[in-house]
Amino acid sequence: MEYKDYYKALGVDKKATTDQIKKAYRKLARQYHPDVNPNNPEAERKFKEVNEANEVLSDEEKRRKYDQLGADWQRYQQAGAGAGAGRGSGGFDWSQYAQPGGFNTADFGDDTDFSDFFGSIFGNRGGGRTGGSRAGAGSDYQAELELTLEDAYQGGPRTLNVNGKSLRITIQPGVEDGQTIRLRDQGGPGRNGGPNGSLYITLRVLPDPRFARNGNDLTQEVQVPLYRALLGGEQVVETLAGPVKINIKPETQNGTRLRLRGKGFPVYKQEGQFGDLYLRLTVQLPQQLTDQEKELLRQLAALRNA
Missing domain, CATH: 2.60.260.20 (Urease metallochaperone UreE, N-terminal domain)
Incomplete structure (x- = not known):
């Protein structure tokens, strides 16, 4: 069984904070999302990889257990990796990590396909979450807002409609064409108690004849x-x-x-x-x-x- 480096998957340091992990996950999930990369097997693989990494590193208990395993992984391999629970030939006690009951990816919904490595550590419920479905962040929304050069110069309140919802935002003076503003929790609803997605507004500053x-x-x-x-x-x-x-x-x-x-x-x-x-x-x-x-x-x- 192959060891999964979740920190490497998200591109963060092992001392990364929860906010840094969340930020890295959102960025990569947007980059490799199936809606953005239709019929792209490699993007689909990366999307599943970052989801699995986030599932572990964003959960304090899972992360602690994973970090502990990381230090023992070499001993586990030397003891006979993949031999199942219990002590391997080298005396390494895998049972402290392996979970009974196997692993069923269907328990996490159709959009998730976690690895055997994950299932062997956290079991068929991903660490005890109830209802057979994991919490997940909602989808991020995209929108554009056109501004005249004078609008961008002066700034001020603006109103736009996104998915039938009217939003009032404040433009800071000096914004540039193509600049993106992020509104937290204004995207799609989270799954099973997960956070809402974000709304990303791209500003389009129109040319001025003067x-x-x-x-x-x-x-x-x-x-x-x-x-x-x-x-x-x-x-x-x-x-x-x-x-x-x-x-x-x-x-x-x-x-x-x-x-x-x-x-x-x-x-x-x-x-x-x-x-x-x-x-x-x-x-x-x-x-x-x-x-x-x-x-x-x-x-x-x-x-x-x-």
Whole structure:
């Protein structure tokens, strides 16, 4: 009989806390769930493996017994592994671990197939749980929520419907496109007293025609009239924080970049911290010139060529 390394199956240390084990299990169960991996035997095998590991390591008594067995496993093999209960040829007392009555995977429901190793240690009821069914976490739900760039900038309450249930959540300022929010206990109901699953909400921040976002920084194209670019002056720029006056220096060239500190995007969960706003100035040429304007430009051209 093959020894099962449950810690390795969940990718956790032997000193892992209950919360760390639970977190690792949820992540792997989502990754290998049959609904996500239809007709994938390897994913099905991994799903059963992490379920079995969680069944043991999430239960204090089972984990204690399993850890004790781990220290004695080499002695058990040397004594004649698989010989059944009682003392093997090497004097190892397997009866302190082996359970009478055999092992029936049907006792745990159709979605569970525990190994002979598990059954030999914990018996046909998985350690005394009644009713022939083990407790299990509910399914995790997935949802998406669309936000404008201004929504992501400001944050605040939002309402969405998931499986016929209306949920009100609070968006923190500074969220990014593709970011996922987890709501505990808002997923599917647990089995036989197990915890409810979680709801994972993926945020979709829609593109904005005015701003390009790069992390916490924003870039904005600003058109500057030709005469202001040549002579200088003030110009009002619309930012997500409201209108701001900027100073255009005389003889500003097309493509000039200006940096407005702290006028970018809020830093997620860092209150009072903001990225920067970069302005790319585009000189706007006048159209539909009058005869007088054309004459003035001819005079300017003549002066420049003198």
